[in-house]
Structures are given as structure tokens and as C-alpha cells.
Amino acid sequence: MERLLEVKDLEVSFRTYAGEIKAVRGVSFHVDRGETVAIVGESGCGKTVTVQTIMRLIPMPPGFIKNGSIIFDGKDIAKLSEKEMEHVRGSEMSMVFQDPMTSLNPTMRVGAQIAESLIKHQKMPPKQARERAIEMLKLVGIPNAEKRVDQYPHEFSGGMRQRAMIAIALACSPKLLIADEPTTALDVTIQAQILDLMRDLQKKLNTSIIIITHNLGVVANLAERVLVMYAGKIIERGSLDEIFYNPRHPYTWGLLMSVPTSELDKSKRLASIDGTPPDLFAPPVGCAFAARCEYAMKICYERYPEDFTVGDGHRVACWLMHPMAPEVKPPVGKGVTLS
Amino acid sequence: MTVAGIPLIEVNNLKKYFNVGRGAVLKAVDNVSLHIMEGETLGLVGESGCGKTTMGRTIIRLYEPTSGQVLFEGKNVHKLDGQQLREFNRKAQMIFQDPYASLNPRMTVGDIIGEGIDIHGIYKNKERTDRIYELLGVVGLNKEHANRFPHEFSGGQRQRIGIARALAVEPKFIVCDEPISALDVSIQAQVINLLMELQQKLKLTYLFIAHDLSMVKYVSDRIAVMYLGVVVELATSEDLHNRPLHPYTQALLSAIPVPDPETERKKKRILLEGDVPSPINPPEGCRFAKRCRYAKPVCTEQQPEFKEVEKNHFVACHLY
Numbered sequence: 001m002e003r004l005l006e007v008k009d010l011e012v013s014f015r016t017y018a019g020e021i022k023a024v025r026g027v028s029f030h031v032d033r034g035e036t037v038a039i040v041g042e043s044g045c046g047k048t049v050t051v052q053t054i055m056r057l058i059p060m061p062p063g064f065i066k067n068g069s070i071i072f073d074g075k076d077i078a079k080l081s082e083k084e085m086e087h088v089r090g091s092e093m094s095m096v097f098q099d100p101m102t103s104l105n106p107t108m109r110v111g112a113q114i115a116e117s118l119i120k121h122q123k124m125p126p127k128q129a130r131e132r133a134i135e136m137l138k139l140v141g142i143p144n145a146e147k148r149v150d151q152y153p154h155e156f157s158g159g160m161r162q163r164a165m166i167a168i169a170l171a172c173s174p175k176l177l178i179a180d181e182p183t184t185a186l187d188v189t190i191q192a193q194i195l196d197l198m199r200d201l202q203k204k205l206n207t208s209i210i211i212i213t214h215n216l217g218v219v220a221n222l223a224e225r226v227l228v229m230y231a232g233k234i235i236e237r238g239s240l241d242e243i244f245y246n247p248r249h250p251y252t253w254g255l256l257m258s259v260p261t262s263e264l265d266k267s268k269r270l271a272s273i274d275g276t277p278p279d280l281f282a283p284p285v286g287c288a289f290a291a292r293c294e295y296a297m298k299i300c301y302e303r304y305p306e307d308f309t310v311g312d313g314h315r316v317a318c319w320l321m322h323p324m325a326p327e328v329k330p331p332v333g334k335g336v337t338l339s
Numbered sequence: 340m341t342v343a344g345i346p347l348i349e350v351n352n353l354k355k356y357f358n359v360g361r362g363a364v365l366k367a368v369d370n371v372s373l374h375i376m377e378g379e380t381l382g383l384v385g386e387s388g389c390g391k392t393t394m395g396r397t398i399i400r401l402y403e404p405t406s407g408q409v410l411f412e413g414k415n416v417h418k419l420d421g422q423q424l425r426e427f428n429r430k431a432q433m434i435f436q437d438p439y440a441s442l443n444p445r446m447t448v449g450d451i452i453g454e455g456i457d458i459h460g461i462y463k464n465k466e467r468t469d470r471i472y473e474l475l476g477v478v479g480l481n482k483e484h485a486n487r488f489p490h491e492f493s494g495g496q497r498q499r500i501g502i503a504r505a506l507a508v509e510p511k512f513i514v515c516d517e518p519i520s521a522l523d524v525s526i527q528a529q530v531i532n533l534l535m536e537l538q539q540k541l542k543l544t545y546l547f548i549a550h551d552l553s554m555v556k557y558v559s560d561r562i563a564v565m566y567l568g569v570v571v572e573l574a575t576s577e578d579l580h581n582r583p584l585h586p587y588t589q590a591l592l593s594a595i596p597v598p599d600p601e602t603e604r605k606k607k608r609i610l611l612e613g614d615v616p617s618p619i620n621p622p623e624g625c626r627f628a629k630r631c632r633y634a635k636p637v638c639t640e641q642q643p644e645f646k647e648v649e650k651n652h653f654v655a656c657h658l659y
């Protein structure tokens with residue numbers, strides 16, 4: 001498969017009164033054409049900052065890129081002028097946010113918002129852009145598209161707004177769609193429609209997708225590859241099945257075990273990850289998860305575990321993978337029943 | 340299972356309508372009857388705006404009903420006064436969805452928890468302080484936290500403070516309104532474990548409102564499914580998941596993505612067309628008819644009766 005995006009050693013920080021927040025601390029990954037990659041991890045671990053840096057949407061200052069490179073479709077994102085970047089954002093990569101109301105323009109008709117980037121970046125004549133806007137609304141399953149195209153966002157329901165956002169994001173047939181918690185605010189039946197829609201569009205247009213979500217069900221439904229982030233780093237990565245059926249990092253175990261499975265009944269407790277993530281002002285030198293990890297060893301506090309490769313594309317940043325480390329049986333995964 | 344036993348709460352033909360201007364009536368809860376057993380967790384699920392919170396609020400008397408009644412320990416909740424009303428206000432508590440908005444930012448955690456103790460005059464002075472420390476311990480915080488303010492805490496910790504506040508007055512019944520939906524997955528598990536533990540220890544009865552059905556299944560003994568102000572199905576947690584009868588419940592269950600790639604690949608989803616219709620002037624007949632793939636002429640003419648079609652399994656649908 002062909003590379004679309006290559007992120008290398010990315011470090012992003014924010015300067016605040018209290019000091020430097022190291023939000024992203026050396027992240028490398030790639031996305032191929034037509035591929036769906038999920039990023040999971042708890043709130044504040046750096047998911048949004050990572051993708052916003054790719055889109056160059058980080059407010060600078062206070063934000064700044066300390067290190068690393070982002071190559072998108074052969075272009076070095078850092079070297080583009082703001083004007084060139086605007087073009088990339090309008091036509092080659094686009095983003096769907098968690099809350100459609102904050103990113104749709106409330107004073108502008110929905111159709112005009114879809115047509116805007118077509119007129120600006122693809123120099124499409126306004127009349128044709130309007131036709132295309134109607135087409136896009138139909139594509140994302142909005143009934144009465146001819147009428148809806150002239151309505152304002154507040155006249156749409158939550159689910160329709162989210163679909164309108166996707167219509168805007170996809171109008172220019174971007175090569176990369178970044179969806180940050182696209183369904184968190186939606187009801188399950190609408191969520192199912194949106195997930196179906198994204199999968200459909202991807203098949204039709206060969207779009208690559210990065211999806212950020214807390215919801216492991218959504219990951220299992222949509223993703224082909226998963227990146228697990230913790231305190232600004234990717235601590236485990238692999239194919240969807242490797243991550244769910246053969247997870248190797250204690251944090252990934254914790255995440256997978258904290259959702260109830262259908263066999264689990266009330267007499268058994270859910271697993272939970274006690275404690276809180278480390279302070280990103282002064283992240284630990286060793287493994288950032290050590291303070292919450294029941295398997296932590298002396299070395300975990302002293303040195304960061306570089307990635308160990310445990311399978312095809314499956315990499316884990318954990319000292320338990322070291323050949324000298326004691327054998328630990330994963331408490332979750334294929335053939336493991338929770339108790 | 341606690342399906343046998345005595346009901347703590349009986350809801351009979353409960354209606355709660357809101358006047359929304361220009362003669363329009365919003366039927367948030369429309370003729371709901373159910374009961375909640377002592378020590379039981381009744382789960383309440385449905386899409387946003389279907390009336391879950393309104394039902395919870397009406398049950399604990401934060402709203403007057405439009406008609407119908409709620410009985411708590413056999414007495415009509417909305418007719419209580421004097422000492423009996425004070426008792427009820429103590430015994431029935433609520434935990435809110437948003438741990439950020441529901442705590443007064445200007446009060447210390449100790450005073451937030453102590454407020455109910457003061458109102459009901461349960462403890463004074465040293466006893467009061469001891470009780471606050473004890474409650475902080477119960478929810479996994481410690482006494483140093485008593486002098487701090489809510490903004491110093493994380494979402495999960497704030498939800499614990501909300502739980503401690505509800506427990507302070509020694510309630511019997513708690514409406515948990517989406518108590519975990521604002522929290523991270525790993526923290527959700529902590530709060531749920533705490534709620535389950537407390538239920539065991541203190542013999543609490545819960546009405547557990549949520550839209551995450553896998554979590555509702557885990558915590559609930561029985562589950563009620565709501566659609567546009569109406570309870571369309573009510574069954575034990577197991578039955579509802581293994582044999583959902585109402586077409587809406589079937590669609591709802593199939594729509595939930597489960598954290599298992601193989602199941603997701605195999606799953607046949609029932610995709611519902613369109614959005615949830617407005618509860619303002621809702622359709623005659625079955626409220627789900629517009630989105631239902633089994634709808635027949637009678638469905639748009641006559642509202643299906645809510646009836647027991649199998650033992651302890653109630654459904655409102657003309658197919659049964």
C-alpha cells in the first residue's frame with residue numbers, strides 16, 4: 001500500500017504561565033491510502049494535539065513544534081506557507097470535530113458552507129458548487145436535500161449537523177479525513193448511521209481516515225489499525241485484531257478490561273485503572289504508566305522502554321517485552337475470560 | 340435477581356407535559372406505568388430527548404406530574420407534606436450527568452457534602468465533620484479533600500463528590516442520571532464499581548439512566564426502553580438482550596458497536612432511517628411507526644397497549 005502520511009518523532013509543547021506542557025512527546029506513525037487508523041487513549045493524552053498539528057491548527061503561540069516532521073502526500077507540512085496550507089486544508093485533508101455546532105458557521109446557510117471551499121480551492125462556478133452541495137447532502141443521507149441546502153445549522157438536528165459537517169469535510173474529496181470523536185455527542189442509532197456513512201464513503205473515494213475515539217466499540221467497528229496513546233506517546237500499536245485479541249501493554253489491558261463484556265454480570269467487578277496520568281509539565285523519565293502499573297519493575301522508573309516489535313506491525317513500549325523480563329500472562333485477549 | 344419482593348416505587352399512568360408556547364404541547368412522558376423493587380437497579384435507556392431525565396425528575400418530585408401518580412413506600416409522592424415530605428426528600432436523591440455543572444464552585448467539598456446533613460439536621464458539630472470524613476472515605480477520597488474546591492478535582496473525583504453528597508442524607512433511592520457519560524472509559528469503571536459496592540452495602544435502590552446499553556446491562560436487574568415519552572419494552576436485563584421483542588429495542592441493540600472486532604464484522608445492523616421525531620404533537624398510534632420496518636395500518640391508527648407478553652416481559656407493539 002502507498003503511504004499518504006508519515007509522522008516522525010513529533011514533539012509538541014505549549015508554553016503556559018506554569019511552565020511548558022509537553023503534550024506530544026515523540027510520536028511516529030504512518031497512514032496508507034484508503035486506510036483507517038484509530039487513536040485511543042484517555043482524555044488529555046495528546047490525541048487532539050497530534051492531529052491538529054498535522055492540520056497545522058495548533059495555536060502558535062502558546063503551542064510550538066519542538067521536533068519532528070510531517071510528510072503528507074510527499075509534502076513537508078512544516079515547510080508550506082500559510083496560503084499553501086490553507087489550500088491543503090481546504091482540499092486535501094479535512095477534519096470533523098466532536099461538536100458540530102462549534103465548527104459550523106451559525107450565520108451561514110449549510111449549502112453555502114459546503115460550496116465555499118469548492119469555489120475557493122477548486123475554482124468551481126457558484127452554480128455548479130451549489131449543485132455539488134446538494135449532491136453531498138444527499139450522499140450523507142440528508143432527506144430533502146434541495147430544501148435543506150438553504151437552511152441554517154440551527155434548523156438541523158444534532159445528527160444532521162454532524163452529517164452536514166462530514167459533507168463539508170468530504171466536498172473536495174480529501175485524501176485524508178480526520179475525525180476527532182465524531183460520534184461522541186450522538187445517539188447510538190445515529191452513530192450507527194454515521195459510521196456506516198464513513199465506511200461507505202471510504203470505499204467509494206478511497207479516503208484515508210484517522211479516527212479518535214474513547215469508544216472501543218467504534219474502534220472495533222471501523223478501524224484497521226490502532227494506536228494506543230498514553231501521556232504524549234504511542235505505547236502500543238498494531239492491527240485491530242492484534243490490539244483486541246493479543247494486547248501486550250498493561251495500559252491497553254486496563255483499557256480493554258474497563259468496558260463490560262456481554263458475559264460479565266453484576267457479581268463481578270469491572271477492572272479499573274486506578275490513579276491518574278502523569279503531570280505533563282514534568283513527565284517521568286521512565287515509563288509514564290509506571291505509577292499506575294501493577295507490573296512495574298525498577299527499570300521502568302529509570303529508563304523509557306523503546307518499542308519492542310512483537311509481531312507484524314505490532315509494537316509495544318513496555319519493559320515486559322524484554323527477553324530478561326519475567327513472564328506475565330495477559331489478563332485479557334483471545335481465550336482469556338474475565339473473572 | 341430482585342424481581343420478586345415489594346416495590347419501593349410504583350409509577351401509574353404518569354404523564355408530564357410541557358407547554359412550549361403557541362398552544363403546542365411537548366409530551367415528555369406520556370402514560371408510563373412501571374415499578375421499581377426495593378434493592379433493585381432499573382435501567383432506563385433511550386435516545387436523547389425521549390424523556391428519561393424528565394421521568395427521573397418527576398419520580399423524585401422535582402416536577403409535578405401532568406397526571407398519574409408516583410407511589411413511594413405506598414404513599415403518593417406529590418401529595419406529601421410536612422414531616423413526610425422532608426422524609427421523602429431525604430430518602431430520594433439524584434446524581435447528575437455533568438459532574439462539572441452540578442457542584443457549587445464556591446463551596447468547599449466538605450460543605451457540599453454537609454449541606455444535606457444540615458438541612459435535615461441529621462448531625463451537628465464534630466459528628467457532622469466525622470460523617471463528612473467518613474463519606475469521603477466511602478467514595479474513595481480522603482479527609483484532606485474536605486477543604487478544597489470542586490475545580491481542583493478531576494471529572495471522576497467530582498462524580499465521587501456528587502455521590503458522597505447524595506449518600507450524606509442516608510437515602511434509600513437514587514436516580515443516577517447518566518452518571519458516567521462525561522467520564523473517560525477507565526474512570527467510568529471506577530464510578531460504576533463504587534455505585535455497585537454501595538448498593539450492596541447500603542441496600543440502595545437505583546433508577547439508572549444511560550444511553551450506553553452495555554453498561555446498563557451490566558448494572559441493571561431489569562431494563563426499560565423509552566421512545567418519545569413512552570416505555571416500549573421492559574424486561575430483565577438478560578431477556579432484553581437475548582430476546583428483544585420491540586422493533587425499536589432490536590434496532591437499538593444492533594446499533595451499539597461492541598468492543599469485539601469479530602462480532603462487529605459479523606453483525607447485521609438494523610439501520611433506522613431518519614431522526615427521532617419531535618415529542619411536540621407526537622404522531623397518533625405507535626410513536627415508532629415512521630421508522631419501523633414492520634409497521635402495518637393499525638400501527639398509525641391505534642396506540643399499542645403496554646402488556647405482559649411473556650413472564651416479566653412487557654412490550655407495547657401490535658406484533659404481539
Ligand SMILES: Nc1ncnc2c1ncn2[C@@H]1O[C@H](COP(=O)(O)OP(=O)(O)OP(=O)(O)O)[C@@H](O)[C@H]1O
Binds near residue numbers: 045059
Ligand atoms: N491551547 C493549549 N494550551 C495549553 N495546553 C494545551 C492546549 N491544548 C491542549 N493542551 C494540553 O495538551 C494535552 C493534550 O491535549 P489533547 O487535547 O490533545 O488531549 P486529548 O487526548 O485529545 O484529550 P480529550 O480526549 O479530552 O480531548 C493536555 O494536557 C492539554 O491540557
Ligand SMILES: Nc1ncnc2c1ncn2[C@@H]1O[C@H](COP(=O)(O)OP(=O)(O)O)[C@@H](O)[C@H]1O
Binds near residue numbers: 359391393
Ligand atoms: N423544563 C422543560 N421545558 C420544556 N421542555 C422540556 C423541559 N425539560 C425537558 N424538556 C423536553 O422534554 C423532552 C425530554 O427531555 P429529557 O427528559 O431531558 O430527555 P433525556 O433525558 O431522555 O435526554 C425533551 O424534548 C426536552 O427538550
Ligand code: SF4
Binds near residue numbers: 290293318319320
Ligand atoms: S514498562 Fe514497566 S511500568 Fe511501563 S507498562 Fe511496562 S511493566 Fe508497566
Ligand code: SF4
Binds near residue numbers: 629634655656
Ligand atoms: S406497533 Fe407497529 S409500528 Fe409500532 S413497533 Fe410495533 S409493528 Fe412497529
Ligand SMILES: [Mg+2]
Binds near residue numbers: 048
Ligand atoms: Mg480531544
Ligand SMILES: [Mg+2]
Binds near residue numbers: 392
Ligand atoms: Mg437527560
